[in-house]
Amino acid sequence: MTFTEYLEKNTNINPGAIPYYQQWIVLYQNYIKKSGESMVGFQKSLMHLYQAWQIDQAVDAVKYYDYFTSSLEHSKKILSVNKGILQWDSAKKQMQEVLRLRQKSYQTEKTYMHWLVRFSEFSEKSPDKLESRDLKEFISYLAVEKAVSQSTQNLAFNALLFFYRNIIETSVDGLETSIRSKIPAKLPVVMDKGEIEAVFSHLPPTHLLMGALIYGGGLRLNECLSLRIKDLDLKKHCITVVQGKGNKDRQTLLPTKLIPSIEEQMSVCKSVYCSDRRENRPGVSIAPALRRKYVNASTDWNWFWLFPSREFSFCPYTSLPLRHHIHPSTLQRSFKTALRIAGIQKRATIHTLRHSFATHLLEAGYDIRTIQSLLGHVSVETTMIYTHVAGKNRMGVISPYDR
Numbered sequence: 001m002t003f004t005e006y007l008e009k010n011t012n013i014n015p016g017a018i019p020y021y022q023q024w025i026v027l028y029q030n031y032i033k034k035s036g037e038s039m040v041g042f043q044k045s046l047m048h049l050y051q052a053w054q055i056d057q058a059v060d061a062v063k064y065y066d067y068f069t070s071s072l073e074h075s076k077k078i079l080s081v082n083k084g085i086l087q088w089d090s091a092k093k094q095m096q097e098v099l100r101l102r103q104k105s106y107q108t109e110k111t112y113m114h115w116l117v118r119f120s121e122f123s124e125k126s127p128d129k130l131e132s133r134d135l136k137e138f139i140s141y142l143a144v145e146k147a148v149s150q151s152t153q154n155l156a157f158n159a160l161l162f163f164y165r166n167i168i169e170t171s172v173d174g175l176e177t178s179i180r181s182k183i184p185a186k187l188p189v190v191m192d193k194g195e196i197e198a199v200f201s202h203l204p205p206t207h208l209l210m211g212a213l214i215y216g217g218g219l220r221l222n223e224c225l226s227l228r229i230k231d232l233d234l235k236k237h238c239i240t241v242v243q244g245k246g247n248k249d250r251q252t253l254l255p256t257k258l259i260p261s262i263e264e265q266m267s268v269c270k271s272v273y274c275s276d277r278r279e280n281r282p283g284v285s286i287a288p289a290l291r292r293k294y295v296n297a298s299t300d301w302n303w304f305w306l307f308p309s310r311e312f313s314f315c316p317y318t319s320l321p322l323r324h325h326i327h328p329s330t331l332q333r334s335f336k337t338a339l340r341i342a343g344i345q346k347r348a349t350i351h352t353l354r355h356s357f358a359t360h361l362l363e364a365g366y367d368i369r370t371i372q373s374l375l376g377h378v379s380v381e382t383t384m385i386y387t388h389v390a391g392k393n394r395m396g397v398i399s400p401y402d403r
Contacts, residue, residue, distance in 0.1 A: 003025065003064075003068050004018060004022060006068045007021060010145065020057065021057070021060075021061040021065075024061035025061055027042075027058070028061070028062050028065075042062070060179075063140070067140040067178075070137050071141075087126040088120045088126070088127060090127075091120075091163075092116060092120070094167050095116055095167050098167065099112060099162075100288060100317065103247065104247070106316055111155065111159065112159040112162060115156045115160060116159065116160070119135075119156075119163075122138050122141065123138070130164070130170060132164075132170070132171070135172060139156065139157055139178045139180075140178045140179040143178075143181040147181075150180065150181045187388055188352070188355035188359075188389060189347055189349075190356050191346060195346070196353070199211070199335070199338045199342045200212065200338075201338075202337070202342055206307065207331055207334045207335070208261075209258065209265055210224055213227075213254075213255075214354060214357075215354075216253060216255035216258060216357070218357035218358060218371075218374050218375050219241065219354065220351070220354060221328055221331065223241050224307075225328060226325060227305070227307065228302070228303050228305060229266065229303070229305075231306075232254060233254070234259055234263070237255075237259075238251050239251065239253070243287075248378075250374075250376045252376075262306075265307075270301070272308055273301055273304045276323065281312070281323075282312065282320060282321055282323070283300075283303075283323070284308070284323050285298070285315050286298045286303065306325075307325050307326045308324075308325060309323060309324050309325060309326050309327065332349070336349075355386070355389075358371055358375055359389055362386050363390050368380060368387075371383055
């Protein structure tokens with residue numbers, strides 16, 4: 001396969017632009033032969049001769065060509081299957097151990113391990129032979145062959161960067177030449193208050209309380225399901241989110257209207273808790289580090305789930321049967337059904353309630369920093385996306401024409 005054929009079959013480049021991509025490669029190869037410098041030097045050499053969009057096109061052409069040539073080399077290599085599998089199995093086990101040592105959440109562990117498996121299937125090298133180039137090829141492969149979104153590509157990169165730094169202890173450089181996904185991030189879907197009330201009217205009581213907490217406090221789905229009795233302060237009307245995304249704690253709003261429903265739910269939980277203790281059943285699941293620090297926490301009422309599951313299931317850390325919280329799919333299915341019955345046509349999910357929380361606060365005139373804190377965003381830029389979907393002026397400014 002030629003480079004031209006590759007661009008035609010595997011990219012979304014306009015066919016009319018492909019000849020220009022070939023010309024950029026010729027210029028690039030001539031430049032490398034004469035100067036021996038990298039692509040950065042090539043890019044600088046173009047700055048006074050071409051317009052910005054042409055330079056961007058040249059850089060893209062080189063990235064695609066680099067990926068094309070590396071994929072050809074990739075297909076010619078012979079994989080040492082037995083040795084590779086044994087080494088990868090050992091590396092995966094080490095990865096899991098380090099993730100737990102660093103107290104990463106179980107969801108993060110599953111995600112990182114998923115990408116490590118994908119990478120091991122893609123790579124034809126054993127872990128001890130991996131280089132930065134292999135990671136760059138995989139990241140480019142996700143963008144070109146799999147057409148993943150930018151967020152998915154970043155997630156894969158973070159997982160494998162953790163692997164490179166902590167397991168095989170290999171530095172990562174040269175990633176500026178990898179092909180980055182150009183699939184744009186979509187604006188968040190937001191429901192108005194009428195639509196939310198319509199959906200809530202078709203949820204069973206427990207699921208209604210979950211949805212109301214997510215919307216009323218801007219919680220993520222797993223943050224809501226992971227709430228323990230000790231995390232709710234009914235007097236101060238606040239929720240403490242423990243080890244949310246990024247293992248960060250924060251406080252957010254507890255709607256006053258939900259207190260009676262929460263007290264009723266706590267009463268139900270208390271009966272389950274007391275039954276477990278009378279029968280001397282195992283306690284609730286606790287993170288390994290906390291279990292060592294608080295020995296009796298798993299059987300303490302304050303550590304009991306606000307939304308406990310009906311049955312016991314095996315803990316992924318200890319392989320012992322423990323009581324976990326309700327599974328996320330339970331609420332997700334219920335919400336989807338309520339959405340359909342309510343006749344809401346938007347592509348909404350449970351996470352839409354969190355988007356709606358942020359947008360409605362913004363529309364009510366609250367400042368972006370306050371909303372950032374309540375949502376637990378590290379960067380205010382993440383919170384700023386809601387300014388694109390808010391329905392009215394967030395600053396409370398009145399146009400002089402309206403006065």
